Amino acid sequence: MNILDKIVTDKRKEIALRKSLIPLKQLENSVIFEKSTISLSERLKNSSSGIIAEHKRRSPSKSTINQNLNVQDVAKGYEDAGVCGMSVLTDGKYFGGSLDDLLLARASCNLPLLRKEFIIDTYQILEAKAYGADVILMIAAILTKEEIKHFSEFAKSLDLDVLLEVHNLEELQKSIMPTIDMLGVNNRNLKTFEVSLETSKILSNHIPDDFVKVSESGISSIEAIKELQPYGYKGFLIGENFMKTDNPGLSATEFINTLNS
Ligand SMILES: O=P(O)(O)OC[C@@H](O)[C@@H](O)c1c[nH]c2ccccc12
Numbered sequence: 001m002n003i004l005d006k007i008v009t010d011k012r013k014e015i016a017l018r019k020s021l022i023p024l025k026q027l028e029n030s031v032i033f034e035k036s037t038i039s040l041s042e043r044l045k046n047s048s049s050g051i052i053a054e055h056k057r058r059s060p061s062k063s064t065i066n067q068n069l070n071v072q073d074v075a076k077g078y079e080d081a082g083v084c085g086m087s088v089l090t091d092g093k094y095f096g097g098s099l100d101d102l103l104l105a106r107a108s109c110n111l112p113l114l115r116k117e118f119i120i121d122t123y124q125i126l127e128a129k130a131y132g133a134d135v136i137l138m139i140a141a142i143l144t145k146e147e148i149k150h151f152s153e154f155a156k157s158l159d160l161d162v163l164l165e166v167h168n169l170e171e172l173q174k175s176i177m178p179t180i181d182m183l184g185v186n187n188r189n190l191k192t193f194e195v196s197l198e199t200s201k202i203l204s205n206h207i208p209d210d211f212v213k214v215s216e217s218g219i220s221s222i223e224a225i226k227e228l229q230p231y232g233y234k235g236f237l238i239g240e241n242f243m244k245t246d247n248p249g250l251s252a253t254e255f256i257n258t259l260n261s
Helices: 003-021 024-028 040-045 071-081 099-108 122-130 145-157 169-173 198-204 222-231 248-260
Strands: 051-055 085-089 113-116 135-139 161-166 182-186 212-216 233-238
Touching (some): 003 122, 040 161, 040 182, 040 212, 040 233, 051 248, 071 099, 071 248, 113 122, 122 135, 145 161, 182 198, 182 233, 222 233, 222 248
Parallel strands (some): 051 085, 051 233, 085 113, 113 135, 161 182
């Protein structure tokens, strides 16, 4: 079993447990559920830098990145830096995140928030909304075309933006549908952890122009962004490069200032 299969197997058990503890109605009745959402895709269209900065304590590929930060400070720091949006990992077992991280980020900033999760059930989309997310991630590698359609329609009915992540042409081809707002190309292969910016370059001309293109993972320099912009990318998802420092907000500020100068 590859790591992605393991994560999904664990996720199914986790969702069953969560459903038994917190009924759907309780999610729908949460205070935040009624809050209007902020569109990340609209922000990216109008931004020159396009940075989406991530909160990630650890990952299966890197183990510990940073366990000493609090998510509120990180969220405020990213907002001050002028990022377009923040991604919050909510998987506990493999990434050390939680839905509480999402809630705390929501309480600390007004950025569009992406729930970074392995979504395989509509219940998780309701959770995203109830804990303050504006955007959900969907990973094509773990979903059928029918699921992508059903989940993205459901997300749109809740006014959430959808970022659909692909890693190859086959995944991309089953994901082109009008309920997807942003197409993300993950430069990291989630099965082998290999990282290459070439993945974004190769797939870019297969993505129709009406989707906002986002390049994800392994971006650690201004040069990487300048290299990807000519391929039509408007969004750049950066985690480790900021999170490995003592002050991710400050790192993001310096990064964006250099990018814009
Ligand atoms: O830390 P990086 O290499 O900058 O990557 C960030 C983000 O792209 C990565 O965390 C990610 C992209 N897609 C995912 C899906 C699940 C978990 C994590 C991810």
